Amino acid sequence: MEEHLPTSWTSLLIEEALLPYENGRKIRQGWSPQCERFPSESNDDWGVLKTSAIQDGKFVEEENKHLPSNLEPREHLEVKPGDILMTCAGPRARCGVTCLVTSTRPRLLISGKMYQLRCDNSVIVSEFLESFLREWNTKKLIDKMKTGISDSGLNLTHGRFSTLEIPLPPLNEQRRIVAKIEELFSEIDAGVESLKTARARLGVYRQSLLKQAFEGKLTEKWRAQNPDKLEPAEQLLARIRSEREARYQQQLTDWQTAVEEWEAGGKEGKKPTKPRKLKEVENITDEELGVLPELPGEWAWTHPDLLAAYEPYALGIGPFGSNLKVTDYTTEGVPLVFIKNITRNNFGLEPRFVSQEKAAELKAHSAKPLDLLITKMGDPPGDCAIYPEHRPEAIITADCLKFRVLQGYCDRSFYCSFINSVLCRKQLGLITRGVAQKKISVERFKSTAVPLCSLPEQKEIVRILEEQFTAIEQNEAEIDAALQRAEALRQSILKKAFSGQLVPQDPNDEPASVLLERIRAEREAAEAELKAKKTVAKKATKKQARKKA
Template sequence: MIRIFEEEKVPKTWEVINLESVCEINPKLNKSNYQDDLQVSFVPMPAVDAESGKIDVSGIRSFSQVKKGYTAFQKHDVLFAKITPCMENGKMAVVPAVTNGLGFGSTEFHVLRAGVGINPHFIYYFVSSKIFRVQAEHNMTGAVGQRRVPAPWLSAEKLPLPPEKEQHRIVAKIEELFSYLDKGIESLKTAQKQLKVYRQALLKYAFEGKLTEQWRRDNPYKLESAEQLLERIKQEREEHYFQRLEEWKTAVETWEENGKEGKKPTKPRKPKDYSPLTDEILKSINELPIGWKWEKLGWMSTGVGYGTSAKSASDGSHPVLRMGNIQQGKFVWDDLVFSSDKDEIEKYLLNPGDVLFNRTNSPELVGKTAIFRGEKEALFAGYLIRINHSQRVINSQYLNLYLNSYRAKQYGNSVKTDGVNQSNINGDKLSNYPFPYCSIDEQKIIVSHLEQKLSSIDRLEEDLKQNLLKAYVLRQSTLKKAFSGQLVSQDPNDEPANKLLKRIVRKKAQIEAEAKADKAATRKTTKRQAKLNN
């Protein structure tokens, strides 16, 4: 079993014990001591941040509202999220001062109440460490999606216990080092946000025609009017349709000559005509330079097609790209499924330059896109839409980049249909996207400029990601040193942990004796009152 410490290497003044030896796990509350109208703090699961240890106790409820169905806690208790994925994400915290000394929260919290001589922050840093959480995950029980860390496992898990004074020194050192780390992490995350803003600002600038202002001045002979461009696009659509129609007729003849074996080839649909963009939409989007025009995306394509809904296999002749294979505007070739069905391959085989649009996904991911670049023959699955466009008039990367711009995402959010944890943008809605088109020559220049600048942003983002990872690793290595006795020096004058444990045992015995006496006194009072009533 991997632990954050090696038992045989802990300092001699430390002791390795079970958590329940120094913490009360899920302590009970004597509810008869509280009035129903008492105001108490209330902490739902979202009020505890992942990883940071921050907790919001500003919520207020009356005792009557929370005395049933919630978990009670008090100042200095450690809250430990026991359910997946909250536990794995690090939703743990030390409870600060709470209203009237009492708080309640989700029943998905375990409560660890540190005993005498135990620093609760020492316990928090131990149970919130990545290695501890990995062990907790391996010991979860329950159904998928509802797995929980059982209290008996938590109680029995080993803790390396230093002397009381050394606990305080360790906590102080951790907090000092984490303070520096947190400032660095905050700066890195700020830089990440700024890069995202810059990326979108760059795309906005490009698709307003501002990135190529000088190019248009230098190349007036390459410019066409927006109306001429649209006519040429419509002509391309017609030619593409008639070409596919002829191919279909040939395929039908071949099918008939072969005795009509297999399915009859599907006749291509005639390209759909689209109504103009409404005045309301045109007013909501920016004006474009001469030679540019806003039109519905449907005019730029010969149609949109959904992918295969047939069940795929774990192996086969052709990989089937799914929505999970689209990452950051590109295809990743892992976690693949396959098909060997000839009819499916003929119908859904991708062509280099095809732009695929994710029509169904979580609200924040629906609408992500990628270009198929012909790395290998592949099909596409049903949650993806292929935008059938002529690359002679619409550059694939121009289309791909525009669909990832803030303007396109904003429009997608306005038309998507929301369900439980999923959103959908169907083919008709996609075809109605406002699209800023210009000449193919200018599109290529825009793509060239954007790819150069975006690749620089990608490199910077990767650097930031790696630095954040290093900071995270440093954080975990700091905790490993802390719980191995290597973060601060040992002081021979400190009371050793074995004496601390004896104090804890004596205190527990005292508390249990007092509780027993109180219980007996309560029973005696109850009996006396009953006699008086009779």
């Protein structure tokens, strides 16, 4: 490293820049007791930090778990202002994340999945070391130090981390570098904050569009111009109920014919199964209507199971663990759908499969192309995506819900957008994160109210939304690109900082090598003095023991 540094710089191993703790170690790891699920919010109560308390360059003290009163706190593990914290276990992206604690409430302990570092300020400035640990090239070095068999669970061991080499400028230059980084980052932060605000406003605008769409306000003018395309919803509902009953009666007739043929054939084979009548769907009550938005006269609220296809399991969840285990997974066969596929709208992501035989056993949980798939677990649940037309039939897993809408009456994109809207999420009780429930059952979903209008109007709403969402997505992409450029600029600044190119060198600064030699000599002298004192004390103890004897 040193041949690429300015002449007044040197390098050292990370432990040489740190103060020792009471046990002589310079890199301290925490403690992971069995804590309460809720955080410690009072300065009088002890809490143990979660790894989520450590964000890149940011300490979040609220991310902790309450230490039970029956456990004695390990007070030597308490976090103090000036500490540098680093995660040392977890998924690849979360192992090795660093932040400087500039301020903190008392009585917070580090956990066993993080390191606590305290800088020797006679050698290195804390902000300088934190910035170095956050620089991309440093992160790459640390990433190579991690051990583990899977990216989902890695460890950064003390032995490996202690080999990290740090570039060391003179102390005064470190201070100048830190001041320059803070100045430049402050300008970037202001721009990033504006970009994030703009992106948040796009999200609000998206939900505003959805709200207007499903209250009939987006197509108000369209309805006035196309009265011939408006079949009243009450008429649509009556037709649906009539068709459901007619289909069941036809199934009964077909079944009776099949039974007669089976009996005439000497009752060979299995007796034909009697068709199951679809459960009657209740009308929306006056009480429910009282809390729902008012709809145009041609629209109506109904329950989703009335708009499900006329077939068993058109609305249902994935199999429970007793029916589908991890041991059933194969490398080929019928694909499985997980929460991550729905939330990312990527059904080819990290595919897993089950055998054709297992899929046949789980036929009731199959997802066909163009089915609506919904997350019933997550933070928050209720995300909806359309299973792509080009994908093969799949099996949904236990945390997913399937909604196969009724063709001829329902536009899939219309109902997918509605499920993703605030209007639906409010009904599911998912609008307040951390307070409301975090799980959707089939019955819970069936209890929601969904709007019904004529199919041509549904398609017009989808057209308008797609047009508007395309513009929103383009703006979001531009903002995301600007945010990436801002992060790249930060890293460019850090790279210059740790190669001596960010601020000019001052010939009057004491070279870092001279500083380090003096401090090493002082440490050696202090250690020798301490050793001598221990030797004298030991001799005195032995002499006293001989006198007593």
